[in-house]
Amino acid sequence: MPANVICFDLEGPLSPQDNAYEVMGLIEEGHKIFEVLSRYDDILTLEGKQDYEPGDTLALIVPFLLYHGISEEDIEKVSDKAKMVAGVDYTVSKLKSLGWEIFIISTSYQQHAFNVGRKIGISKNRIYCTKFPLDKYRQEIRGIDFPLVRNVENDILEELYPNPDNNSTIKKRLDKFFYKDILKTKIGKFMNRVKVIGGQRKVDAVYRISERTGTSPDKIVAVGDSITDYKMLNEVKSKGGLSIVFNGNEYAVPYASVGMASTDMRFILIVLDAYMQGGKEKVMETVNSWERGREKFLADPMKIPEGIIPDEVADFLTRKQTLFFRKEKCLHVAEPFGFRHVSEAMPQPHPQKKLHFIMPYLHCLEGIDEKKQGGIIEIHKRFRKLVRGDAAKLG
DSSP states (O other): OOOOEEEEOSBTTTBOOOHHHHHHTTSTTHHHHHHHHHHHHHHHHHTTOTTOOTTTHHHHTHHHHHHTTOOHHHHHHHHHTOOOOTTHHHHHHHHHHTTOEEEEEEEEEHHHHHHHHHHHTOOGGGEEEEOOOHHHHHHHOOGGGHHHHHHHHHHIIIIITTOTTOHHHHHHHHHHIIIIIGGGSHHHHHHHHOOOOOTHHHHHHHHHHHHHHTOOGGGEEEEEOSTTTHHHHHHHHHTTOEEEEESOOTTTGGGOSEEEEOSOGGGHHHHHHHHHHHHHHHHHHHHHHHHHHHHHHHHOGGGSOTTSSOHHHHHHHHHHOOOEEETTEEEOOOOTTSOOOSOSSOOOOOTTSOOOOOOOEEEEOTTOOHHHHHHHHHHHHHHHHHHHGGGGGOO
16 A cells, blocks of 8 residues: 655745745845846746746746856855754654655755755655756856846846836846847856756656655645645645645645645644545545634633644644744734734744744635635735745745
């Protein structure tokens, strides 16, 4: 009998760092450049541009990395600073003890993906990510290509970044650069060699894992959070499998079976324990119970019915449940569905303080109306910002 198989996206569910964004931060004004390119990525994805996949931002930044002399060692040094989402180590260890086959499917460059995998005990042969021989490209590049990059960089900073909502201007200028000017250069050839594992390529990875493990797609669990994951989440859901969106954005939430908004990954074990007990049907029953009872559980975790949560997770919940404190006042998380609260906005942790625990949200996402979906997206956005910081604003 095939083992249970779970495929995690990396950036978001496992680690809050957006590695490419932070690598671009090594360049003066690099974060601004990346944010514009990320917006361009969203534009191309939403218009359904042929042969373009969400997450191809990691190919789009190649000219800028080469122009500024960024190396693979730089990528690895930035990756070394990456933290893990709370509870990830425990979750991976627990799933292994239960016999789960764990894989990572990530847009991340291999230098980052393999590093995170090593930290949490997932071997390279279980990680599907973006191959990126940047140092090889750097050795072959010629300076004659760089004026084009310098010019578009100036235009991004002076014209496009100050007007982030002007999609037509962004698209016109960057279309010219990426689909006309740079293609005539050696940099353009290198950029086109980078096949980012996002969008359909994540779906392809799911099917490779399915074949490798002998597990049909309807028995696979996928976890994602962003625009690069929506095709994977939707494909798994459409085949009868279980897709979970973790602190997702508006591009991912509509395509999952279950939503989980949390500051700690270990609460995914509520869902996976139910899955082991009775498949997707038991998951939906458990998540519905949590959704209906969350207000009561928030007031007193001891009121969580036996069997709805694994014992070790219940013990953790009882020990760690707490409220945010800000300016010595007790503030509750905002509850869009009528739960009483003190603050209308999610309180933000002090940058020097450890992230506190908040009772997680679980939602069934299949068959819900647009109004409820919108409320769930807002919850996820607040948790996303809380866990991922500046990276939360990227698609």
